[in-house]
Every structure is written in structure tokens, then in C-alpha cells.
Amino acid sequence: IMGKLGLKGTKFIRKSRRYNSYKGTIGRVAKNLIHRRFYTSIPHQKVTTDTSEFKYYEHDKNKKLVIKKLYLDPFLDMFNGEILSYRISEHPNAKAIMDAQKEAMDRTDDCPYRRTFHSDQGWAYQMKAYKKQLTKQNIFQSMSRKGNCFDNSPMENFFGLLKQEMYYGVIYASFKQLKQAIEDWIHYYNHHRIKTKLGCSPIQYREQMTA
Template sequence: MIKHYHPAFGYWTVTDDLRVKWHLKIDHKRVYRLMQANHLSAKVYNLRAGKYDSSKGPQGKKAQNRLHRRFMTDRPLQKVVTDISEFRYGTMSMKERVYLSPFKDLYGGVILGYTITDRPLTSYVLAGLQQVINKRPNNLGYRMTIHSDQGIQYQSHAYRAALKKQHIFQSMSRRGNCYDNAAMESFFHTMKVEMYFTHHYATKAALIQAMETWIGYYNQKRDRHKLKGATPNAYWDSALKKIV
């Protein structure tokens, strides 16, 4: 069974799948030994190479860092992180780009909304933000904080006004400090390792389809060790039902 797993999976992910999907009583140490014996250690890629720089452009107003790397939360829709990442397709001599702008709830890691576009415009970030707002119940009882880097989209008047209208706190990483938004960087790394770095996409349609399929898989089917084998969607939905 173990040979069918994605080469990017670590031994904890494999262990959870064997326990939840195959109903096997197996220790993670044994899974580790089996993976080592079969040369199935997770591969590591350099995500920083070719990273999109969202700080280039007209500067707006920056916000303070409210999270301070406190990525833990015990309730949904309290702490949300966002960023923009670049994905390329086409031939080696003519590489085209699309940009992914997701919003991730730090409770369970579920992707609440996202857009995939040719250009990383503020309007597309606002479209993803609206998806988040649509999932927030009116009687939530506490305010949401959305954290990002200092990209021009997040400094824009339109984005800041949208947050203010919805009574959402804005938080930003310090300049040039990727660790302040490590929770979002971690999602991009997982996504690119599992569906991007190991494949070549000749067309935009093929790339976008693969991206959307993977995000759906991540939300609805990808069991996580930190969630006791639950998927992000199931874990998040269960918590939200207890609140509202």
C-alpha cells in the first residue's frame, strides 16, 4: 500500500492515511522505517526560487503586526492569513504566469476562498476576501484578524476599506520577514511540492484545473496529523457548528 503514496508525503501523513483510510493499527515509527527501507523519504524543494514579489508598485498604508507569529487559535474565523504566489506554465522559452491568492483559516488550515488570475490585481484579492466574508456568520461573537505581507494589494485603500467595513482587524508582516507569515508560506510549499514542481503544465487551462483540483483535495480529502486524522473542511465545519 505504501508504494502508492505521493513522494512529497512525510511519514506522519502516510501514518494518518493508513490509520484512517485503511483502518490499520500501525505505529508512526514503523511507517518511518518502511519508508526509509523503500527509499520513500519526502523530497524537499526550494520554494523561494521565482517567488512573486507583491511589494513592487505604489505604496499605500501599512498595518501593524497583530499576530506576532501567534498562529495558534482555538476557534474558526478568528485568525486568517493570506498571500499571493506565482505559478508558471508553457514552454521553457515562453513561460506564462498565473497568480493564486488564497485565504487560509489558521483553525484547521482550511482554505476559505481563493482566486486564480493572470494579474495579481487588488480586485481579485477583494473577490477572495468576499468569499471569506460570505462564510462568516453574523452571530460569530468575536472579530476576525486577517494577516498578510506588505504587498501593495493589502496596502491599497480598497482592501483596507473592505476590512474596515466588515470590522475585520488588519495585520501585516514586517518588511522582508517571511517567517511572520509562515503559516501561509507552508501552504504554498505543500501545494507546489505535491502538484507543481513534479509536473509540467503546457497550458493555462491545465495548470488552473490542477490547482483547483488540488485545493479541493486539500480541503476535503487530505487528512492531517494535527487534526487527528480529520480533513480541514470537516474539522472546521464541526467547530463552527458548535459556535453558531
């Protein structure tokens, strides 16, 4: 449509180096149970997660502009692309991921089939504590192959949309400002943003299919 109308996007700028949470094998690496079979007709059956890094700019005491970082840890339902839970923090940390994991497990507890939680091989997902919580709930753990982003494309696609629509080309001047912008966009994405393959927003689709 943009091509036909002669329109060009203004928020596509050169991207910075992608955040990589892989720190080698520090715990248990799970098998790839998803094998790019992302589709499911059952809500809450297949969930995926990852961590993404964002930058903002602040002035220090000497009024020098310094780069700061923010980290987003969301859990996404492959059924409809809905973000079930997320945490935002100033540093990569286990607590943020574990808190978001617990909320996602609580949200998906109504699934009548055994659930699968998928991720890459990031350090946090190899932790014994992360695996233990999944085991307690009888949830399968699945991991992408090392260095293969296509094994977790639903999460990568979400990050791409988020950054294209509220991050690229915008300068954020504080953690609070960037955090609020991400929270507002995730609410818009879940409740109002129409996904072409669904014909409506993720939450509207889930409500229609489970009514």
C-alpha cells in the same frame, strides 16, 4: 517514514525565485497584530492571505516555447488551515484579491468575535479599497514585518504543500491545465487530505468542532 523505508521524493527540484508583491510603501502599512500567534480555537477568527506565482509553458505563433505565469490568491483560516476562498489569474491584479477578500469576509461573518485578516506588506493589501472593506466589517488588519516570511508561516506552509504535491516536477502546457490542477488540489486539501495535527481534513475538523 520515508527515511525508514528508503524512499526519496521525486518532485523536489531547484525552485525559482520567490514571487515578491512588495512594492514599497504605497499605502497604509498595518501593525503586526498576530505576532506569530497563529493558533486559535475559534473558527473564522484569524484569517491570512498571500499571493503565489506559478509558471507554465506554451508555444507562441513561431512554435517557440515561452514561459507564462499564473497567480493564486487564497485566504486561509488559521483555525484549521482551510482555504476559505481563492482566485486564480494570469496577472497580479487588485480585482482578484478583492473578490477573494469579499468571499472570505462573507464566509467568516458568523464568527462571534472580532476577526483579524493577516497578510504581508504586498501592494494589494496596502490599498485603500482593501482596508476599507475590512473597516466596514469591523475587521482588524494585520501585516507581517517587512521581509519576514515566518510572520505568515501558515500561508507559506500551504503554498509549500501545494507546490510539492502538484507542481514541482510537473510541466503544465496551458493556463487552463494548471488552473484546473490547482483547483482540484485545493478541493482535495480542504475535503480529504489529512492534516497530522488535526487527525482529519480541515473541513472535517471544522464540522466536528462545530457540530
